[in-house]
Amino acid sequence: MTVRGLEPxxxxxLIINECQNAMIDLSFQDNVDLARQATERKITRQIAALADACRRSGVLVVHSTIVLRKDGLGMTPSCLLLGSLLKRGTCVEGNAAAEIHPDLAPQPQDYISRRHHGLTPFHGTELESVLRQRDVQTVIVAGVSTNVGVPGTCLEAINRGFTAVVPEDAIAGISPEIHDFQVQNLIRLLATVTTTDDVLTALSAVDR
Incomplete structure (x- = not known):
């Protein structure tokens, strides 16, 4: 099957957004609703399959994380979401909560893009330069959340001239209702919405 944006x-x-313990691991009890949905949807299994296929195909795997400094410098609580993150104080450098989920542990050839502030992987980071260096045309967006992070990543990518592809079974939001609404009414306007299996098939045919 041909996936628009992943033609030969x-x-x-692949951009794996905020798949950190504080976000998707229920044992950390930080974002309980989001972590529960990520667990029930088994997104780490799907994302791990995508990452493995990308590495085999020579496709760059990017882990985008938000990690606060211990003193909070650089993080401005300019909206409710960022204010809540700062107030909880768990996704802080050196804390296990800020680490990438062990099921998605980065490999040496992967790229880790860390930011202290903002809601998308492109804000205040060198991500665009990294993608340009690799002549990337399309970003595959996976991770969390369907509420903000995933559509935000797609929008920022489009603003920079990239095409976005979203495997719907590799993302999660804080509830099934919000997830479905966002996918049907927003994300599909910004990206090719598809499945992990279809992306895996497309990756196997893309000429690197």
């Missing part, structure tokens, strides 16, 4: 000859990168 196009260069892609």
């Amino acid at each position: 000859g196009r260069r892609a990168a």
Whole structure:
């Protein structure tokens, strides 16, 4: 099956957004609703399959994280979401909560893009330069959340001239209702919405 944005000859990168313990691991009890949905939807299994396939195909795997400094410098509580993150104080450098989920542990060839502030992987980071260096045309967006992070990543990518592809079974929001609403009414306007299996098939045919 052909996935728009992953046609043979196009260069892609996988962006795994905020798959940190504080976000998707229920044992950390930080974002309980989001972590529960990520667990029930088994997104780490799907994302791990995508990451493995990308590495085999020479497709760059990017782990985008938000990690606060211990003193909070650089993080401005300019909206409710960022204010809540700062107030909880768990996703802080050196804390296990800020680490990438062990099921998605980065490999040496992966790229870790860390930011202290903002809601998307492109804000205040060198991500765009990294993608340009690799001549990337399409970003495959996975992770959390369907509420903000995933559509925000797609929008920022589009603003920079990239095409976005979203495997719907590799993302999660804080509830099934919000997830479905966002996918149907927002994300599909910004990206090709597809499945992990279809992305895996497309990756196997893309000429690197």
